[in-house]
Amino acid sequence: METIYTDLLSIGAGLAGERVAVEAAMAGFDTICLSIVPPRRSHSSAAQGGMQASLGNCAMGAGDNPDVHFQDTVKGSDWGCDQEVARMFAETAPIAVREMAFWGIPWNRVVPGKSTYYKGGKQFEKVEAKEKEGLITARDFGGTAKWRTCYTSDGTGHTLLYTMDNKAVETGVKVHDRVEAISLIHDGETCMGAVARCMKTGKLRVYLAKATLIATGGYGRIYRETTNAVINDGSGAIIALDTGIVPIGNPEAIQFHPTGIVPTHILVTEGCRGDGGTLLDVNEQRFMHEYEPTKAELASRDVVSRWMTHHIRQGKGVPSPYGYHLWLDIRHLGEQHIKTKLREVEEICNNFLGVDPITQLIPVRPAQHYTMAGVRTNKDGAAYGLKGLFSAGEAACWDMHGFNRLGGNSLAETIVAGRIVGIKLVEFLKGYEVKFNTEAIKDSVEKDKERIERLIGCKDGKENVYAVRNAMQDELMDKVGIFRNGKDLQSAVDNLQVIYERSKKVGLKSNGIGASPELSLAIKIQGMLRLALCVAHGACVRTESRGCHAREDFPERNDRDWLKRTLATWKEGDTLPTLNYEPVTKLMELPPGDRGYGSTKIIS
């Protein structure tokens, strides 16, 4: 079998993976990134809105600084984050943005003089200062005290990823695309790399590395309705969970986005609301200001998502063949604004709905959007439990987002964490030697080979992999969604356990030769169910509401009993994850308080 040695193996070539890889490559280490798709197609490219950094250049961001950003982040997390990490993050974000500018991002810049903007459907005026001309500007995004979201029109993720990959090419980072890691190689103490399947040829390959990084992004595809790319099915989290040692942090912390278009759930950016777009109900009337008088449409996304669902439940949804939805209205922003500042949105509506947002309303409803959950690491990005294993980006629970991440904070996380973890990883690599345990390697490979043979040969049954996956997605969407309650959650756990048993009987219909997409899914279907069970079980046990974990039966945030982070591991042979807990943060710089939005009661 082909075996490849390297210093750093990054599983994932999105923003986070490549940022870490670039740091290692610049320090002279041999670096390989694996990716399911060519690196520039990673889901980071889909982020449109922008990323947060407290540069304070634009008029509406005047006076901004890392302190304010830190506070917004902690409040946003509903005090579920690690405050040390959040502090580090807020301090580093401006540097990371400038670094990306240096590397080539065409950030939008301050244009001095008067201009108008919309908030809650009303027009306001602002004046940009002459002395700030040409500095990186920012726009408004939900849940922040200042305008802090740096952007490039509406292709921020795209330009970030392209610039990052340019840097990767420049620094000689090797990328093996269409290669999917299917298990980690470890001996219970040290991680030595991964077994991967080439998605061009179907062949297995062994990657041995001094350090392995999981930067595989989010896993929205365990839900039926999600804004995530079709490749975001959690394989990174799965291989970590499969070690039985490395925990998934806060698996129940899943965020929903208010404006996925119906029926495909492609996201239209929060920038729409930031720029003054409004939400309308079946009577084409605004409603958000009734629930959130000050912030209205600009309240944080979990709050907006929740009120949207609530409003639909009140019978105010618009009926359609795809179920009830609401309207997003950006018509009043005008053709000029929509065609320049919101061009991607215009394209999306025209291309995927046949709707012209300049003259028509956009059908939207909330969809799964972001996984705050992820591979639990310390503040240096080192995963709990295995030496030589790291994680960064959306795949990680580093944990600056706690129970809700703010819009624009995740792109920022990828390059900030990438930078910080990269530096720490380089320190780790310097002078570190690993003994590759041949037994453990052989073990892993044999297991994976056998797994695949059994699937192709239908040795355990002929269960259809797509049917199993769909059943799982329905269960999560309907019962582990935005509003949760004990009864539904328990039923979800029970049903998922049944589906988990089915997943063990999956067998291929096709021959599984070569690129075989069916085999790809079949390999991870059991892992996806374990992951789903972590989410459902974690949510079921957490009897409080925090951030976007909203329990109807426990509406208050309970700092007395639940100011702690869930750590889920999976012992081989079990049918439920093992849940442990740790304090959310060692350093409580900002003591728990009111978020200032959402009407949560707090038990302290």
Next chain:
Amino acid sequence: MTRRLTFNIFRYNPQDPTSVPHTDTYALEEAERMTLYIALTKIREEQDSSLIFDFCCRAGICGACAMVINGRPGLACKTLTKDLPDEITLMPLPVFKLVGDLSVDTGTWFRAMNEKVESWVHSSKKMDPTVQEERMDNALAEEIYELERCVECGCCVAACGTANMRPDFLGATALNRIARFIMDPRDERTEKEYFEIVGTDEGIFGCMGLLACEDVCPKQLPLQDQLGILRRKMGWTAVKQLFGLAK
């Protein structure tokens, strides 16, 4: 009212010795707002699980799903079936190496392209994290972004007769990329250095002005205009070189 769609799909799995290139036909009931992403996914999940094709963002952003749709290269995820006739023929992109059925290896091609045009800002400066960023005019930033919108889908390459005939031709996407860096004041490369890369028959002088690139680009990049500007620029550089004036 609902149509019954017929899909003729190119099939070949190069990894499978028993597979030969052929066309398979599938029938599907059309649904409201159906895109090729929805249709192909349905076919794979309900009719033929061996079908290979690529989707990633399914939102026209990542460039993964380019294929030849009724003769024209385009993004499958942003193609609504209602804009197509009852009979839909799908082929993989030419020029790129076939992975299987409708899936081609664009990753290797584009990485090589990026290496060849040295697709990064060449700067002799060192980044100082403590100082304010260099200023840039917003209009210029937006102009650069306009060219940076390329999603490396490969449609322009697949549609280009020159690229089909000559495997070493760089293609409109690469030429556009160079144009983007020429525009960027942060890149310190000289006229001569750019000329070395694209002032050749593999580069701008290989382009025959067929304009299929311009006409198929799903992101509507201003390829025609940029190719014209680049040819003139490189043409003048060559003339200046003749008189020893090129920088």
Next chain:
Amino acid sequence: MAIDTTIYVRPQSGISAYLDWLQMLTGAGLILFMWSHMILVASVNLGVGAMNTLAKFFEDYYMAQVGGPMIGITFLLHFALAARKVPFRTEQQSTIWKHSKMLHHKDTWLWMVQAVTAMIILIMGAIHMWTVLTDLPITAQKSAARIQGGFWLVFYLILLPMVELHVGIGFYRIAVKWGFIKRKTRHGFDGFENILTMIFIAIGLITIVRFMLIKV
């Protein structure tokens, strides 16, 4: 894989650029020539005397004797330069042919037309030039006699549209390749170019008819 960077060698700096300049300039030169040629030949419509005077004028100043071979050389040079782009290997030919059929794309087809007409022009143009230039001086009567002979009538009926198509498309292509036509103006220019080509073909046909009517 299309680009193999490991075997990539920096080409001789500038060669491609100069050749492209020359290709464009010879093309443009030939266009100018064809327009002058049109004036000479079509002047017969104004009367036999008009054409003869023009022809004599050219000859008296040795334009035909020197200019003729010059045009011949330009013609061959242009051919040599443009031929670099024409697929001669059968494999390439079948690629571009299949490609054009698949794509349904006008500008790609136009190029195919240009390449095919080029081959015809190469042969017929050379024969024509040889015939005319070895039989100086040019007079309307001699031309008329040739055409009325029948063979040359058919010959010109084929060559004329070939040349005009090639010239018309060539003109458009220079403008596109060198950025004189922009995305915004392309569509309008298309139409203009078509009309121009039609007019030239029409004038040519009228001229041929006129030659048929001259008594020899």
